[in-house]
Amino acid sequence: MMDVDLLRPGTVPISPDTILWFEFLLNPSLLEKHISKPSPDPSATDLMIKFMSINSDPKDNDIRIIDSETNESRLNNGKKLSHKSVALKILSLKVGAFLKWDLDILEKKLPLPMQLTFLQDLYYITGDVIVEIPNPPDYPVETVTDEFLFAIVLYHRWHIRAIVNRSLNNKQIKQQFIHIPGIQEPTYVSPAYVDDILRKLEINIHNSLEVLNAVLNLKDINPKVLTFDTFQMLNEDTLEIKQNWNNMKSISVDEFKCQIHYDLATFYLLREEYKEAKYHVSQAKNLFSKLGTTDTLLYCRVQKNNLHGYCLATNVQIEGIKPTLTQRLHNSIKEQYTNIIDILKEDNITREIPTVYRDNLELDIQGGLVNKKIFVSRDLLLKIQCLNLVRKIIDGDVVQGNYITELKNANSKGLDYLFDAIDNVLINSTIIHKQRISRYLMYFMIMTDMPDFPLRILSNDNYKSLFNDDDLNEIKKQATPDTDDIPDLLLNNNWGVTLVTYTKSHAFNRFELEKKLILSYDPIEIRDILIKLDGNSSINPLWKTNCRWDLPIPLQSVIMSLPRSFQQDYSYILLAKTRELVTLKNFDNARLLLNAIEQEIKHNRLSIKLSIMINWELILVDIWHYLNVWPLIDCCDIKKLTERCKECLDSLQSTDQPIPRQEIIENCTIFLLNMCEWDYLSGLEKRWNHYEFAAGLSILCQDVVKYKGTRKFSREAWDIVLLAFGPNREQPQKRTSSSISSGTSGNSAAKDMLTIITSTLSRLREPTALNIAISLLTRIHNVLRDEQTLEVYSQYLVLWPASIPNTNSFPVRTVAEFLLQLLTQALKYYPTNVCWLRVMADLNFVLGYYESAMKYYLEAIMISSDLFSLPIPRTIQPVFWRMIKCCAHLQCYTQATVLCQFLEEVNYSLAFKMASSDQKSCATADAMDAYYHCIWDTTILEYLINLHSKRGEHHRKQLAIKVIGLLELNSNNNEEIQREAANIRKARFFRALAKQYVY
Known part of the structure; x- marks a missing residue:
């Protein structure tokens, strides 16, 4: 056989050994003889492509239709299919039968349109019907013939496999050029044509699942496979199309159903429907174990290694195969960390589990405990940290993390777990491992200065053998500190100097008390100092001792309304010190001071209004604590704090209670926005400016989360941001959707709104709200710059209008700086968000910071490709x-x-x-x-x-x-x-x- 191009007559001089395509029609015996060669040229699949491409010539094969009355195959001109066309179909099917209907080969070698044609031809020959794939009619699988049942099952298997192959191979495989009807260029397959087919396949996937499950439920079934001799070629004397169905070969029900179960398992694994996937994997495994050697199978093409992989993925037990430590680790995590310590101890000896899995385990448990999402024994995390520490020491890895701090805080219990983990590996350790352990123990002893630690080493011969004489001497010094070198003069107070008694003046005593008052943050000590100072009467009130003690006007007014007394000074000073502690981010002590004020108010029955305001200050401290430690939210009960914030905002609606000050209202609003209380915020009466922007973001968050952006979007947030960034106008403006009164100048309104927006965005933590805000600023930036080649890409850009009136009056540089600051904050809390990294890179590119743009582009690619170990997703490729x-x-x-x-x-x-x-x-x-x-x-x-x-x-x-x-x-x-x-x-x-x- 010559090159495959010789199948086209006239291209080159023809060798006597060359077989032209029409010779297979004239002499059918040539086909089996040719494709049975060890390496036929052209190959079997090349012949199939040739037969189908010739058969797809428009002059011989017009658009096919079905006559609903006669159910005959006809063309659009009313004629039946020609003998030549049918003969070419039979040749293609004979080659498919020779390949044992192996879909792995057909899917790899045939372009997708050819695969459709092949299955249509199989329907036509076995069922005498012409179907429109990918939407064939439903046929009752209980009553169809054996040959037609084979065709139906093969098609629906191919259908679900096509979806799987498309998902696993995002980039279309470059197929050889073929002819497609209706396309002028015969050597080109349009990607749009392929995408259209796959889209239709995706729409009708449920039908294939139903048919295959119906076949699996058949009880009386005798499956048969079409063979090469089943198909009979036509000749010049043939009057009707007949096939020899007696030449079909029977296969076992186990083989037939095993292949179907395997294909369904692959599909359900792709869709992450693990319950259904586990059922089909289990059935396929049981049936496959009955089939014996795969060389004798006519139909089943299940790969044993792949099936075992499916079993591992769905936790189906495989007989005779002991699960690895990595598998046992994952199973233990699924079962709420059962036997996790024993697994890690065993791994410290075998060192089989990748360290990244162990690090992730430690981080998951730590995060779950902080967020109260998991409930395990109190010491489980510390035990795992000790075992991970020992694993890293033995491997010679760089020990990162705060292991030393955690062990030091745990005192003797932490040492018990550490030495237990070392004991587990010490017997089987090599000389190098023992050296690494001894070096780290010395380092640990120096860094922690725990007196019990060297004693434990000296009391165990196994540990003493790890160190040389010099190290042992150093350990002994740490265990028994040597005080002989300290002079006696420094060990007693008798220096032979006569003590001189000084008499302190009244002013000096008062100065010392005032100094202690300024430095102290203990409410009991402050009370005692105030009592002593109050006994020494002074003209000025004691809260004026420090000129930096200042309170917000509402709090100061309420406290000053109290009678001039100890309670006034005590309340004022504690509130001022609370603000100092919050500035130092010492929120726990700030709460202690506020609680002390509250107890004083209750004990002396002071102002109820002050008690309410102190409660609001406690809410504010909790919110500040939440913003400071996020995402490790362990500062307070989040649900309770959410309800307290709602109660605080609800008090604005009542007329008989004091109103929270603006700082508290603003922080409560932002906290509820971060807690996804969007329904509540969007329903608030917009009497306050900071309600408006938060409510606008809340409505959009609802739209994105609940309705996937299908509803008409709200423009409140858009209008507010445009007002803030808009041109300054000195004349009063009419009231629009904003709640700013018409009596406020445009310049003042813009400044107020800009302040509110800045304050809100700087405290955003919730990812959906951050995404909405980033997309809003991105759209404004793109519209103002109005350069298509310099547009910044972001999610949810379609939510916003595509135009802004009077764009020349807006400061595009200011918008870019706001967006840059918001992205920096968002990436601080979500450093692996690929979309935001790309936005940051695009923005740096637009601003001309090319080196920073490259940094963020590479970080986005690095994360999306798992440190460049996976193919780069198509969504990120436009950044090239x-x-x-x-x-x-x-x-x-x-x-x-x-x-x-x-x-x-x-x-x-x-x-x-x-x-x-x-x-x-x-x-x-x-x-x-x-x-x-x-x-x-x-x-x-x-x-x-x-x-x-x-x-x-x-x-x-x-x-x-x-x-x-x-x-x-x-x-x-x-x-x-x-x-x-x-x-x-x-x-x-x-x-x-x-x-x-x-x-």
């Missing part, structure tokens, strides 16, 4: 254009040349321009070697060879020749090896960029 531009601005032209390969279609003109822009883009030979080995496009390498040859750059020329030689050498490898090599080159390149811009 801007990365190329950043490299060009930074004069890193070699990097830009390499990045040109990452575009969906390599832009050779841009790559050539970058390559020739600067002869010193990579100064050192090492840098050239690193980046040139990341180029896999031979066209670019050939250009570089020519370029360096003209410039006389012999080293670079030889380097490019070396790289292109390696690529040609590796071209003989299979596709999987080549793909893996390309992934390694890509990862190497991005790691080099990250080393330059990120680390």
